[in-house]
Structures are given as structure tokens and as C-alpha cells.
Amino acid sequence: MNRFHSCRQQALQKWDSQILHSDIPVIYLGTASCGIAAGALDVLESIQQTAAELGRTVRIVQVGCIGPCYLEPIMDIAMPGSPRVSYTNVTVQKAKKILKSCLVNNDLAPQMATGHFGDESFSVKTGIPRFFDLPMLKPQIRVILKNCGYIDPEDGDHYLANDGYLGFLKVLEEGPAYALAALKEAGLRGRGGAGFPTFKKWELCRDARGEQKYVVCNADEGDPGAFMNRALIESDPHAVLEGLLIAGFVVGASQGIIYARAEYPLAVKRLRKAIAQLRDYGLLGDKICGSGFSFDILIKEGAGAFVCGEETALIASLEGRRGMPRPRPPFPSEKGYNGCPTLINNTETLGTVPAIMRSGGEWYQQFGVTGNHGTKTFSLVGKVRNTGLIEVPLGTPLRQIVEEIGGGTELAFKAVQTGGPLGGCLGPSQLDTPITYEAMRDQGSIMGSGGLIVMDESTCIVDMARYFIGFALRESCGNCTPCRIGTRVLSDRLEKIIRGEGEPDDLEMMHKAADTMVKTSLCGLGQAASNPVTSSLNYFQSEYEAHIHDRYCASGVCKGLFQYIILPESCNGCTLCAKVCPANAIQGKLKELHTLDVNLCTQCHACVEVCAKRAIVAVPVPASQDHLQMSEVLS
């Protein structure tokens, strides 16, 4: 206990002197995967170089994801005595310019700034808005993401200085009953998607008989379009570790396992580092903090199987076997890894636990709605203007998320896919649905792990359905008949429809196969794999029918089921389209109407992407046109 306390004291001092009251400029840079993908490492190099050139000492703090990934790379500067100011979409040159301005001229360059972390008076003074008043961020409530973007995820002291492990200490003191009561009152439900009451799961595991128990953090975030868990681990790994420790203590486990995707090497690296730091703090090992609780954490990497996010498949993977789900009962909390009681929780669920332990269940209840308490992170991606990681209270209407936080779509909104590849597509008439476990299910979708993929009129729903079922087809473990063969049947049908070979009874065949899958599949993957297909069939039937009867894809996605024309009323003759066309299918002189030769067109989409006037549209192929010729051209 003493060791931990002395570490904490040191950490608090360090935080105060290095961050809160630093006497040298502190430069924050987001280096989670999203930042890196945007080029943050080059910016980092630039910052280091520039500071060296200017002969100035600065403190660079690499932080995690602060949310609006579409603004990455994000660089923040806190000059001594000033609040932190945020600059976004920072390129190497822009970084240089800003640094020079700040470090040499003491000029914060407000015209280049996006937001600040100070109070209202600073906004008045500089004209820079508060960062969290930005439209994307204002409606958000950051409970889980509290530390993300603030602390250096590779420096455990930062976590310690920000209430780190106080939740765990409290539980250690008050006992497991306190923790369970707090969880119950908080109403936390499994954030992996199933929404099972967390306190109940912990209770079942605690009550299960067995000397050896395990707690597993499910960090196998396989949903394409979802990166909440990755962002959390890369930005604040200790939150997850603290949750794991608490869980271990409450259920009586001595071994924690983090099952992380192999595709998340940075997350794994940061976890390993954090675990090593935990050992240094004396929070792992035998008799932690003088209690009778001994615990250790190891990391096991997944090997590329989405199905291993399913609990029994995860366990199979841990046991070194093919990741094929097993029939339940028995449930993992009774008989899991190595036949022992095993608690499996999602990363975010565990990441939420420390806050609840610190501040109590009643505090957590204030967020969200009845039956769906608290907040949840979502990945808002796709055709919205503001993409990134968000955290909102449960019960927030979809519309607010898409239009307010997401900033809406450029083209007309078409649908939002919720819950990952096993979720459903909801259309404009469902936008007022509040995000709760039940409401999502009632609309034919699921909350899932929190992926929200926004689509506009340039997205073809039939193509999306094909995409999702293709995913399910590849990720199906293949064990049970309905999923293995059903996904293939659905995929084949959709491929056929997209090729323009759809037949009237295809829809009925798909409904039937989907029904069999839902009712008889062995695990959740099979049961939900047909969701994207059935939900889109229900809400967008007309689009399917157009594909089948009219062989027409209005979104201009399915090759051969449309042809491009250039609208005379919109074209301004900028010739950009003609320049990018790889097939030389567009002819026209500058400032004059351009024409597109459908026989040469390969439907690669390049012209549509560059046309600022949206003058190129997809129209049905005239019936007289030789269909065969078109498909020859395209192959």
C-alpha cells in the first residue's frame, strides 16, 4: 500500500510540475492509430526538428485519441500561463508555422486554431472557441474517454495523477459486495453488444464453484467500422487494467487475460507497457497492497477470426483450438476457460468500471435513460462530415448523432448501419430512434459494439447488404449448417442481383434462408448474420426491386446496372472529369458541356469523385442497349 501511495504522490507532483504548471511549452500530439494513419509521426518529427532549430526546450506529450478523428493530425500547444490550444489537420509545414509563431513570437496564431481547453474568458480574448463547444463535441459526455487525449498512454504516472486506481483501492477496502451493489445501481450493461447486466454476470461468476477462476477482457474488436476499444486501449490502457483488476477481485479470480486482436499491434504494445508499470506500482502479483488478493494479467493475441469475439469461441481460441463456438449452457461463468468459471467482459465495460467504483452507482445513473443508464462510445464513420470516436448518453436519438454531432451528410442521408456487420440498416424514418439496446432491437438492428456507419444516396443498399453478408461468409466458423450454408446462399443471391441477374423469387429465398439462420444457428454470429439483409429488405425493398426488375442501381454503384450521363444543367466545363478518366471516355472543351461515352466508360467512379457540381449522375441503362455488350466492356 505504501509503495502505491508513494508512487501516486510522485505522479501527482510530476503531473503538476510537468503539465498543469509547466514552465516550458507543452506540446500535445495525438498518436493513436488514427493519428498515425493521418501522418502524426511525420508531424512529430517536424516538431522535434523545429524546436531544435529554434533552440527552444519543449515538452512533447504523445496522447491518444481525443475524438474527432477527421481532424487528425491534432497538435495542441499549452504555452506557460495559457490554456491548451488545439490545431487540427496539422501537416508538417503547418506544424512548423504554428510552432514558430508560438515559440518565437509568442503568438498563438488564433486564425489557425480550432479550439482551446480554457474557460470562456479565453474565448473572448482570442476568438478561439472552446474545444468542447465544437458542434461535434458539445453534446458528448466523456466518462470513459475522460483521459483520452489528455494523458500519455505510455506513462502510467499520468493515469495515477488523474484518480488512477482509486476505484480499485476503494473496492479493495469496501469489499466485493460494495462493487456489486454499485454496479447494480449504476445499471451498467455489457458494452460489447449483448447488453447483459454487468453486475449479474459478475455475480454468477463469483457464485460459481471453482478454485481457479479467470477474468477475460474481450478486446477482439472485430466489427469492421468499429474502433472504440482500440482507441480506448491506445489512449488510456490503464482504465481497462483497473477494470480488470476490480473484476478479478470481485469474482475471486487470480488470473486476468486480455484477448486482443493481432491487428492492433499498437494497442498490444501499450497494454504490455501498462502491465509492466502496474507491476512497478505493486498492483500486480501476490497479495496486492497487503490484501489477500493475488492477480496477474497476461495478453493473448487473437489470430484473425471475428467469430472469436463470441465468448465460447474466444475460450476455444485461448485453449489453442479452432475458434468454433460451443453450445450454451454451460455458460462461461460456470464452465469456461479450461473448464473453470470465467468472466468475459468487453473492453469498454471494464473501462467504465473504475469510474463507477470511484463515484458510485447513483452518479452513473444520471446519464442515460431508464433501463439504459450511462454513456457509451460509438465510432461515427462513413459519409458524415465529422467522423471519429464519440461518447454519448444512452437514449440519445440517432438523429442528433448523425446531424448534430456528425454534422450531417453532403448528399442526401440514406441510412445508418448500427451495431457492426451483424446489425441492421436504419433509414430516414427511423432516425428518431433513441440509441438503447431495446429500441435498436425493435427496429430490426442491434446496438452491437457501437459502430455507426452513415450512408448517403451514393451508397447502394443492396451492395452494402452484399458487403455485410460477404463479411459474415468469410468469418463464419463453418461448424453449423444454417450459418455455413445460409451465408453462402444469401451471398450468392446478392451477387447475382448485383450482376443484374436477379430473379423475382430471390427475395423470398433470402427471407427463408435468413429465417432458418435466425432460428437454428448455433451462435450469435449465425443468428444475426442475416440482419443487414433482412433489415435492408424490409426498409429498402424498392431498391432491391429496382435492381431485380429494372436492373437499375440508382446510387451508381453496381456496375452494369446504370450508366453515367453528364447533366447539361450542372456541368461547368471544368474538365477535371476528363482529366481523371482512365478510359478517355469523356470529351469536352474547357468551359463547355462535356459528354461521356458509355461504351468506353468502365464505371470506375473517378469522375464522380472530382466533380464539384455533382453533374455526373447514374441513370438506368436503356432497355434497347445491348446488355451483353455492356458487361463485356466492364469485365
Place this chain on the structure above:
Amino acid sequence: MSLQITIDGRSLSVEAGKTVLQAARENGIYVPTLCDLPGLQSHGSCRMCTVEIEGRPNTPTACTTLVEEGMNVQTDSPIVRSLRAELLKLLLSEHPACCLFCEEKSHCDECMVTLRKTGVTTGCRSCPSDGQCDLQVLTERLGLAEGGYPVRYRMLPVEKKDPFFDRDYNLCILCQRCVRICEENHFASAITLTSRGTDTVVGTPFGRTLVQSGCTFCGACVEVCPTGTLSEKVRKWSGVPEREVSTTCPLCSAGCQVRLLVRNGRVIGSLPDRARGTDMLCVKGRFGITEMVNHPSRLQHPARVDRQGELPVTWEKAIEIAAEKISACDPEKYGLIVSADCSNETLYVAQKFVREVVRSQSIYLSSAAAYGRGLSAIQRLYRSARPLSTLSEADTILCLDFDAKYAQSVVETELHRAVRSGAKLITLNDRKHNLCRFAEEWLQPGPEEKADLLEMILEFLRYGDGKPQLWSLPPQAQRGARLLLESKRPAILVGSSCLTHPDNVSLLEVLEQLIAQIHAELILLPEKANLGGALQLGITAPLSTANLQQMEVLHVIGEALPARLSFRPFVLYQNICPPDSAISAGLVLPAAAFTEEDGTFISHAGEMCETHRAVPAPGSVLPSWQILCRIAQKLGVPGFDYENETQIRAEMESTSLSGADREPSVLDPFEPDSVAFPSSHPDDHTYMGLPLRTWVAGFQALYPEPVLRIK
């Protein structure tokens, strides 16, 4: 504890811990299944046994759902029926099924169209499992009239490179019975699921052959495959068996119980007889029998051989010639060689023949030379030999010179089971073998050092670490010896290579002392089925070269001709197949195979095992004992009027086979002068003198070269 549940409106009392499927079956309620197999853990992958259970969402599978008090199950509601039909349709969309829904179905049976010329299965009529397929049965049962889903033919190449059976995974429904039985029941795991999702195929690593993948060809997978995916090469077009006949496999001394499948008066296959205690056969009993007894080279009619060649003769003529030659011959110049493959009846009558017809003692056991002076020790050990099932009770097992990879692979499975229940296995073998993968200790002395090592272990067992002057044991041997010392129920398993070892006298001597020291159970596994019978009857004399040189009439029953026949006796060759070396003068007398006569032999545990007549003998073939009787009768000797094997047995029981063993007669000095029979080496796996390789094509893949030829 008993629970009350309702299935289809019927109130039932079921034991707690049972599944809904078990409960239904016990009460005569039909629930279709494909992946389920009694004896294997329930799997729940085919989903066919889907049922409605009140209060549960969707339709759970009966095979994985445990019964609960008050449960209300519907196995045949409209929803269930419809779901099952859909599931079957999905399966049939990936399985050639055109025959199932063809309008010509009823005519097809009658005209037997030449669809079978196709090398690949395109429908039921071209499938080897036509009439023996669970999908066919299910389709009929569910009354399915059409496929409903577009067909997907996976275009997988048919796997034909392995012996004994082909694998056509285009027909596979992924019930995984084959993978599961290989893993759970036989512990070989030679096949596995590869890839995943819709690309899942049962296969071997990197597409290796089964031989390379460690398959022991027990054939369990083929037996449990519900479709035509796995099909025996020899049985492909044989059709549905008409009846089954129980018998014992005569290809080694294990005494496994076999069901012979019979159709149209021929044996078409052999399977383990679970009802009589055998749940697994080794490759010999599983795949060796059918080809052997149906081999085209089977002798069918008697023939006379002389300088002009081979001339078929009638039995009358043959017996006449034989009788003439024997009566004209000096009794000392007649020799009768029998093998340990012969049944007790044949051995008994043969011994009686030599004694009362020829009036000499010249009956020789062909494999005696291989056992040498160790034969008397073996005879002693036989008295205390225990059955294979003893292994399941042991806590420590010492295996001497045992490599159960193919032949006798049932033993390896028993050893696996024992080890999984906590027994410790110590294996002693100079070569790498299958057992060392899961043995606790592998003792690896050189081929000449086995007896010495056992001696050292014996010393350790007697005196413990107390005697520092003892030669130091290598570490594994020390650990192994310690395990034996601490064992409460030790067992020692002696393989056939050990029994025929050149140094077997000292080996067996040490072994006897070892057994006595730790009170171990002994399990002997000679390679020949009826060594026990030969020993009990006292037929143990090896043939010496001196004797052989003198012979005028050489009578050989159930064995190949001796290696060096540089001179020319008159040969009476009595066997099921022609001799491998030429006869210059003699008679070829066709004998019945074990499938064509009743008989007995004494197994490794000293127990009487029966073979039963399953099919009529081909041609004019006669049981071996009957041939001898006819010669005796021709020579006017009484006491050879047996009408059947039962009479012989009755006589045997009242005279010699009731425990009185004779001391085996042994030549002294032994080694240089005994005649080696080519078939005597256990690793050659012979039957009736010829390597199984000769009759059964598949054995050439498993045993490509003869291991040793004793010169």
C-alpha cells in the same frame, strides 16, 4: 434423480443429466440427427434435431439441451418440420442429390443405368453409399420433394492416393463424425477440419496423404460416415449387405470380435462387433479380410504338379495320390508342417494324423524357429497371460518392444485411454515409434542391450537405491524403474518382436523375474493368432535342416514352403492360396478360409475364440481338417470320421486341451540348424505363409518392403 418432462404431449420420467435427444430416443420418439453418434460427445452442428421448447427462444437442439423439470418439448410441430426441411434443403444444395428428386427415380432402380461408369458421384445412383446413406433416409422420412436452393458443386478432387478407402469431400455434410471419432475415441487425430466457413473441408495437413498424416487405417471414420464421402475401395459397388455374421479375426492373437458383412454369398466387408466387446479393429481385421478371402488367386480345385506342370484333378484322385505317397513313404521321411495360423481343429487333427496315420512324431511348427529356445518360457508365460482389457485397470504400464502403429493398433488406443485415466506408460524400444509420443518415459537401449537394461531395472526394483555398486541406470530408466516400484497395479505388455528376439531367452528370463518381483499383470501379444493353441497341444518342434534333407514327403498346412528346397520331396501343399515358390512335384490341395468354416483358436489371454462360417466355400474347397480326414479314411485308419468341427472340439476337450501342457521339444544346439520360414518375422505380417501385402493391395502402402528375411 428422476425428472418429469413432456415430449409431444407425452408425460415422461427421465433421469437427470440426460439430453432431450436421449430422453426422446429412450421413449421411442423419433428425432432426426446427422452429426450425433452414440459414444461421441454431442456436437450440435447439423442442427437437425432442432425442437421447440416452451419458454426458450428459437428452436434449440435436442442433443445439447439437458432435460429440466417440467420441460415441454415439441419434436414434430409445423415450425420444427419446416425448419428441418429447410436445413436438409441447405445441405442438399451442396451435396449431389439429383437422384433424390428425379422423376425417373422409380424406374432407375429397375433399369440400373450405367451411371456408375462415371468416376465421380453425380447423384445417388452413382454413389457408393446408395442405399446406405443417412441423407437419403432423411429425405424420405421428411417427405422432401424438391431441393429448393441452387446447387453448389465444390469441385474438390477426389482423394484416392491412400489405401483402403477414398475420400470424396464433395459429398461431405461436415457432420465431423470422422474428425471427432479419430480424436475422441482413437486419439490419432490424423484428419482435421481445415480452413473455415464455407471453405471448411475435412483434410490432412498440407493435403498430405493419410499415411503421412499418421492415420492407422482403423476405418472407424469410414464406418461412421453418414454419406458416401468415405467409401471403401473394395466395397464401393458391392451394395447393401444382406446379413452379418459374427466371428473372430484370425490375423493376430488379440482375438477381436468381427462382424462379417455378407451379400450374395460373399464377404463384402468387416466391422468391429460392438455387441461382443470390440469397438475398434486394426487395419488387418478391418481391411485385410475381404480382399484376402475373395482374392482371385484363391485355390479352388485340387491339382497335381509334376514335370509337365500343373494338372487339375478330382478330390478322389488327389486323395488317392496323397494316400499312396504317404503309405509308401518311410514314417521318418514324412514331415508335416503346420503354422500358428491354423485353427485348433486343424492342429488337433494334424497332430492326430501324424501320430496315428503316419505313426511318427514329425509334426513341426513353422514359427518355432523364430521363437527358438524362448518357446518354453513363452509357454510358461501363456499360463498367466491376461486379456488386453487389463490395461484399463493398470496404473503403470511397461511396454516391451511394441510398435502398434498399424497391426494391433487397437492396443495403442487402449494405452491412450489408460494414460488419460492417469496411468503412466513406460515404453522400451530401440526405434522411434508411436508410443513415445505419449509415453511418460521412453527407454531406448540398443537392440543388443534390452535384456541388460531390464536386468538393471530388476536389480533396482529388488534393492532400491541402496546398492551403490549397481551399474548406474540412464535417467529415463531410473525414472521408469521408480514408477514401477511405486506402482500398485503394474502391467507389462510384451510385443511380438520381443518374443521373437534373437536374445529372447535372456529377455524372457528377466521378464519372468520382473513380473514376479512387482506382481505385474502380463499381456502377451504374439503375432500369430493361434500360438496359444499350438502350445497347448504341444506342437512346438522346429523343423531342422537335417530332417528336411531327408524328407520324401513334405506336407505343409497353412504355411509357405521352406526357404531352401534344393532337393525334391513330394510336396502336399494345403493352403488357401498358391505357394510363392515353385513345386516340382506334388499336390496342391485347396483349403477353406476362416470365413468358410467354423473353428476355434486360443487368443493372447488363453481364451477360446470362435470363427463362424459366413459364406459357402468357393469351388470345391474343403476345410483343412477334412482333407486330412479323407486321406486317413483312404488309408483305412479309424477315428477320422468327424462330420463337423463340433465333434472335433468335443474330442479335443476330453483329451488334450484341458490344461495339460507338454514340454516343448527343442533342438539343441538350436540356431544354425533350424529351417527358417520366410513368414516367421512378425513385422512381415503374414497369414497362412504369405505376406498380407500379396493379397491386400493397400498393405503395400503401409509395408512397402519386407522388413527382414531370415536366411
Place this chain on the structure above:
Amino acid sequence: MAKSITPDLEEDLVDFTSFSHRPNQLIPILQHFQSQKGYISQAAVNQIAEMLGISEAQVYGVASFYTQFRFEKPGDHLVRVCMGTACHVQGGEILSEEIQKIIGIRPGEISQDRKFELHEVACLGCCAQAPVVEIDGKIHGKVTRKKLNQILEGL
């Protein structure tokens, strides 16, 4: 019994002493081997089976289930195109087609000169930067046709 010896069965064995030889270590061991040699060879399967006391078929059955493991030597440059939902919506498939055209191979293939290897992967987790391509471990976001050509030419 005869085992057909293919060339890579004679490779050097990999050091596994840091792992416990229990079957539940199979996946980490496979991952270790692949990180050392770049792929899972026949020799690897044999060695691992021997070490863990399980059959080669069991090792291969597990390895072939997970997409992380490959059984063929990798190409010099590994190009992975993200086919996650967000990337799909932002033109991931079209990007993939472009790459296929430029390099001249299809996903899952290695180019003749073994210079490039192309794969489509389920999701790289950088959805807000869609469409994403990972080349030799480096992630490139918001990849346009122009950017793509620049990157590939650089190799």
C-alpha cells in the same frame, strides 16, 4: 512409414524454449514462428506437433482456421487494403481494384517477381481515415488514386 520429404522440411528449427509446451500455447507459438520466418512451413507444423504432443493435423487444423497464419513464403512488400465498412463506403473496393491493376495480381496472390503480395483485410481499425491501405506495416489513410500511385512508385 514413408514421409514424403518436401524441400522445406529440412529447414532450421525455431527456438521455442520460452514457451510452455502445453496445447493451449499453440496459437502464441504459431504466432512466434510466423514472426520469425514469415510463414508457417511444413517443418514448423511437424516441430510444433512434436513439442506439444499433438498430431500435425491438429496443429494444421488450428492454424488454417485463423487468417493471420499463412503457409506460403511472403512477398517482399506486403500490401493490405482495408475492406472495413467505413472504408468500403469511402471506396475501399475501388481502391483495391486500382491496386490490383497497378501491381497486376489479385488479393491473396504474390507477384511473379515476389516483390508484392496483396491482401484484403477485414478492418484495420482506422475507420475515420477511410479508405486505408497498409503497406509494410505502415498505415496510409485517406488514400486517393494519386496518393496511391505515389506510394507504390516509391517502392
